[in-house]
Amino acid sequence: MSNPFHQFWSANSISGDAVKIFLYHRTYTKKRRFLEQSQWWSKGQIEEYQLEQLHLLLRHAYDNVPYYTKLFDTLGLRPRDILDIKDLQQLPYTTKKILRDNWQDFRAKNYPIAKLDYITTGGSTAIPLGIYVERGPAQATYTAYLQQVLQWSKCHFMHKQIHLMGFDKPWSYRGFGRVLALSSFSMTSENLPVYIRKIVKFSPEFILGFPSALTILARHLQENNLHLKIKAIVPSGETIEEWQRDFFKETFSCPVGGLYAHNELAVFAGTCEEGYGYHLFPEYGITELIQETNTSHDKDLAHIVATGFNNYAFPLIRYKTEDLCITTQRQCACGRSHLLIENIIGRVQQFIVTKSNRLIPLTGFYGLVAKCTQHVKECQLLQEKEGEAQLFIVPEGSITKEEEACILQSFANKFRDEICLQLCYVDSLHRTPSGKTPFLIQKLPITN
Numbered sequence: 001m002s003n004p005f006h007q008f009w010s011a012n013s014i015s016g017d018a019v020k021i022f023l024y025h026r027t028y029t030k031k032r033r034f035l036e037q038s039q040w041w042s043k044g045q046i047e048e049y050q051l052e053q054l055h056l057l058l059r060h061a062y063d064n065v066p067y068y069t070k071l072f073d074t075l076g077l078r079p080r081d082i083l084d085i086k087d088l089q090q091l092p093y094t095t096k097k098i099l100r101d102n103w104q105d106f107r108a109k110n111y112p113i114a115k116l117d118y119i120t121t122g123g124s125t126a127i128p129l130g131i132y133v134e135r136g137p138a139q140a141t142y143t144a145y146l147q148q149v150l151q152w153s154k155c156h157f158m159h160k161q162i163h164l165m166g167f168d169k170p171w172s173y174r175g176f177g178r179v180l181a182l183s184s185f186s187m188t189s190e191n192l193p194v195y196i197r198k199i200v201k202f203s204p205e206f207i208l209g210f211p212s213a214l215t216i217l218a219r220h221l222q223e224n225n226l227h228l229k230i231k232a233i234v235p236s237g238e239t240i241e242e243w244q245r246d247f248f249k250e251t252f253s254c255p256v257g258g259l260y261a262h263n264e265l266a267v268f269a270g271t272c273e274e275g276y277g278y279h280l281f282p283e284y285g286i287t288e289l290i291q292e293t294n295t296s297h298d299k300d301l302a303h304i305v306a307t308g309f310n311n312y313a314f315p316l317i318r319y320k321t322e323d324l325c326i327t328t329q330r331q332c333a334c335g336r337s338h339l340l341i342e343n344i345i346g347r348v349q350q351f352i353v354t355k356s357n358r359l360i361p362l363t364g365f366y367g368l369v370a371k372c373t374q375h376v377k378e379c380q381l382l383q384e385k386e387g388e389a390q391l392f393i394v395p396e397g398s399i400t401k402e403e404e405a406c407i408l409q410s411f412a413n414k415f416r417d418e419i420c421l422q423l424c425y426v427d428s429l430h431r432t433p434s435g436k437t438p439f440l441i442q443k444l445p446i447t448n
């Protein structure tokens with residue numbers, strides 16, 4: 001799950017990106033007005049719009065994108081043969097491997113390279129992917145959707161805010177002074193009191209950050225009986241578990257939203273005022289939820305496959321994101337007709353492989369540790385062999401033998417004795433190049 005907010009607004013060029021938004025203010029304003037109206041569309045209006053946009057996209061891709069020209073010709077199809085959204089299934093998935101192997105052929109010929117920006121994905125589980133976006137309009141369009149999510153939390157992207165992500169410097173001020181950027185790499189016991197002082201002095205409206213980093217911040221607040229006046233918490237870039245959402249609500253005494261998006265600009269989702277699930281924006285693209293069958297889970301899982309409407313410079317059609325979600329038949333009480341998902345599970349790699357070769361997702365695994373001890377600052381799983389795993393723990397204080405036994409028994413119960421767990425105490429955990437802390441470092445090949 002990559003985080004375009006980090007690249008569009010929180011990179012070293014954030015001031016330049018803010019200038020781009022100013023220069024493309026008309027694009028942003030037009031999209032904002034559109035979203036204010038379209039969020040209340042009926043299902044019929046949504047389907048009509050999506051089909052119209054799909055036809056435009058397919059014609060453009062066939063005429064201007066070498067990869068799709070060749071694909072359609074090989075399949076003996078033409079864009080006009082896709083009469084219905086369901087007809088998209090006549091086309092194969094676009095996978096990350098296909099993107100890497102045919103990278104140059106995905107750039108549209110009618111977009112001059114001088115007008116494009118090159119951006120990369122977060123590379124959480126593999127080599128980062130590079131794509132092109134149209135300079136200016138891409139940022140303006142993305143920000144319009146971002147503001148729709150922030151508005152549901154009564155916030156605005158131009159107000160003071162904290163970004164708690166994978167920055168190189170421990171702290172810095174960006175975006176003309178409206179963003180305090182705090183590094184998830186530097187959340188040490190020495191730096192956390194400094195972080196708190198800077199946040200209090202800065203007086204932000206909301207905090208947007210990785211759930212793992214927000215958890216460390218919230219724990220420090222609770223342990224030191226400290227409080228921050230925040231209007232909203234917006235987790236992004238990693239899977240957020242229900243216990244974390246409850247923990248943030250309790251600690252920060254404010255609503256906890258949610259943002260799900262990719263640098264690939266193919267799918268965008270957020271949590272509305274009701275606080276349940278993620279609304280998939282139908283205006284952003286077509287999202288297919290392909291049911292997952294080869295896993296052990298008590299809820300329905302689905303692969304997220306996306307066709308984006310907002311990047312004609314490098315279009316992705318039926319892009320297999322490698323993210324999984326928990327599906328739901330529930331309709332949100334807000335009244336919007338968006339497709340709703342209960343939660344994002346994360347990458348396919350976020351599964352433990354048991355002795356019998358079953359795949360078990362890690363939903364709720366952190367809670368197995370938390371219920372046994374209060375002396376774990378952070379923890380992370382590593383699997384290199386089927387049926388075996390190591391749990392790396394950054395302790396905070398002393399963990400008793402009884403607490404260790406409780407952790408081992410909790411995992412044995414969850415995994416039905418199909419995983420042999422070893423506890424390892426460390427000073428720090430592995431983080432990705434973008435500063436995320438994955439719950440699992442999976443070294444085994446996961447092919448689902």
